[in-house]
Amino acid sequence: MIHLVLLSGGSGTRLWPLSNSSRSKQFLKVLRDAKGNHVSMVQRVFRQIRAVDADVDVTIATCAAQEDSIRRQVEGCYALVLEPDRRDTAPAIMLACANLALEQRADADDTVIVMPIDTYADQAYYDGIVKLDAAVQSGFSELVLLGVEPTFPSVKYGYIVPETPEGELRRVVRFTEKPEKAMARELIGNGALWNCGVFAFKLGYLTNLASKYMPVSDFRQFRDRYSELPKNSFDYEVVEKAASIGVVPYSGEWKDLGTWNTLTDEMADASAGRVVVDEPTCENVHVINETGFPMVVAGMRNAVVVATPDGILVSSKEASAGIKAQVAQAAESRPMYEQRRWGEYRVLDSSVYPDGAKALTKELVVRDGKQMSYQRHAHRSEVWTIVSGTGEVVLDGLVRQVRAGSVVYINKLQMHAARAVGSELHIIEVQQGDILVEEDIERFGDYWD
């Protein structure tokens, strides 16, 4: 049996301000499917996986901040394993394998195939799943990787060097990380392949490795002691130490859509949101405006303009890959837009006033029939003005009907929740307090059944 483990990686500021700590690039619906609908990388990958095997067993390894986004975008059956804190790929994969072995009771001889969830590749890439499984079960090597046939001598990728440049399954001799261009050419001449982060092995192989760090027999215990695992990559911690490694070649499109330069190449639309692009004076310009502000773009070439509640980026495509420091300097430490299981919120304003008072104004959207968890805050009060829809609000156990025009005052430490009944519920929320952060929340499950 095959178990796919999909790694849903971290925040990354390379696609700021469209991605933030809760909305990673893989969830952005900027691609287009065969029918012309907008889809995210995650949705595209899931379709490709299910085209290989509709019933393939899937475990997604990610962090709590992405849970809501995944549940909103991925339908069907899958296990979700949440890291208690962000470490690196080796501990994340060990945690997923511990879950497979200890919770899902998978067999030690089953094949595990680890894949990044944000790869942009052809269907043939995912068809490789079957070949990887066959190679693992044949006992050819402890580990089997997928290797991408290089199309140019990249100095940014890792290269897998096989014993021979031919064959559907080759023995790996060594790895070379980010070689110089001349070396990259030579490697390619000798049949080297790009390492794309796809690893296959028998479940027992990895649980054995993990047990050296943590000899536990209970998944909850494993998770509780997660911080004891080394903060290392799977390549460093496992691949480099493996006794024998095989590689299955893949030839076709394979892209990291992690920069504005590469992402805009695949974007479904040249502009999205409230924007007027002066076409005659613009060339190769991509614009996304997720704010309510009207936008005009004129006289731009090879540029990307992105405005979201998190910020505004105006950059040439070329320069967009090298602005990590500038973004770190400019950006808010908190996300200004988040999707939640019950709906979404958007920060309209965040201010510190001359007298030191702080306030944060949000629009909340609760989807029809959904509810936010019953909760309280230690550091802030909230004033809710209902501006659209109908629903219910509970305040310290007292339920009242609300509709456009209703105002609810929530004191510090008062228990509260809202649900939408019969339509979407839109709320303008004004938070006040000494600390205004998402983390100041104590949740008590759902109030309504």
Place this chain on the structure above:
Amino acid sequence: MIHLVLLSGGSGTRLWPLSNSSRSKQFLKVLRDAKGNHVSMVQRVFRQIRAVDADVDVTIATCAAQEDSIRRQVEGCYALVLEPDRRDTAPAIMLACANLALEQRADADDTVIVMPIDTYADQAYYDGIVKLDAAVQSGFSELVLLGVEPTFPSVKYGYIVPETPEGELRRVVRFTEKPEKAMARELIGNGALWNCGVFAFKLGYLTNLASKYMPVSDFRQFRDRYSELPKNSFDYEVVEKAASIGVVPYSGEWKDLGTWNTLTDEMADASAGRVVVDEPTCENVHVINETGFPMVVAGMRNAVVVATPDGILVSSKEASAGIKAQVAQAAESRPMYEQRRWGEYRVLDSSVYPDGAKALTKELVVRDGKQMSYQRHAHRSEVWTIVSGTGEVVLDGLVRQVRAGSVVYINKLQMHAARAVGSELHIIEVQQGDILVEEDIERFGDYWD
């Protein structure tokens, strides 16, 4: 005696989104004075005028939308004449002259000098006031204009053609509007000057002209019948019909800072507001960010980026002059930021929801000691959440103290006002109703003395 009439012109979308119907370009504090302080065009012009004569008599002709901005920016003594509706320069100047004659009781033989309030010129330009007065009082001609010595064969300006290319006061033979380049060169060779919209005449000359349209002896009556005046420019209605015209030459800087291209040349700072400009990859880039959103600009050349509550403009400087239609298509019909006598407001969000409900969220800032007028709205309710400062709110005659945390619910047609006492008062206001416009307001003067 000299009476200066300063024309404070209209909205203009050429500097969108920094200018709007209430904040015209002349009020933007983007210039720098000798001491390094930020000043607006209006403030710069006033200093230059008072350097000529500290006690010069000034009347400002403008519209109601600009009243608050002028009162905030212009100190000292001046008369303010507000047009009942926007027409053109001829009626606006006639109204100002009617005010001088009928309200201020100025003498018919006094000199009136009309100047635009948004000119960017050297001090010598304003020193021309004295020469113009002398020319008018000498009886040389009915009208005396100021003419700018051309520095290049512009095809955009109007040319004043004098009888002779020499002399401090020349007789005008004719005018040529926006000539072809070859013709412009020829005109300049013959001593033609640019028409800069400065007109001098005896007060009685213009009141006589105005009385042909409207033989009234009371200023209020004149203003009430303002719409009967022809919607024509002063050039068309008065200058072209004058029996004799003189021109006083001016040699020096004279600019229309009405486009991003010309304005950025004189701007005090290359960037203002919350923005990180990646200097190594940018060249000749001007950035203004008046929103709370963090902004990063990289890899741009010869570009202007402006974000305000009214919208976001990203343009090459070259293209920025030709985007009137795009701005008209994109922009909101209402201003999203306005300065008022009591403070200012900024629209945080304006939404129409799926059920048709409308809401508009604003931040109001009431300056310490100031109050908004006692008022009511026919079409909207308002929820005020006080987020900073201390003050008082009156609701249907009932006064209460407010501070951060206070919430005030204002029903449709309920009389209300707020004033700041002891500090600035910051309020988040949520408006709801079928019509959410600034015009839905009935004012009843000041509630507090």
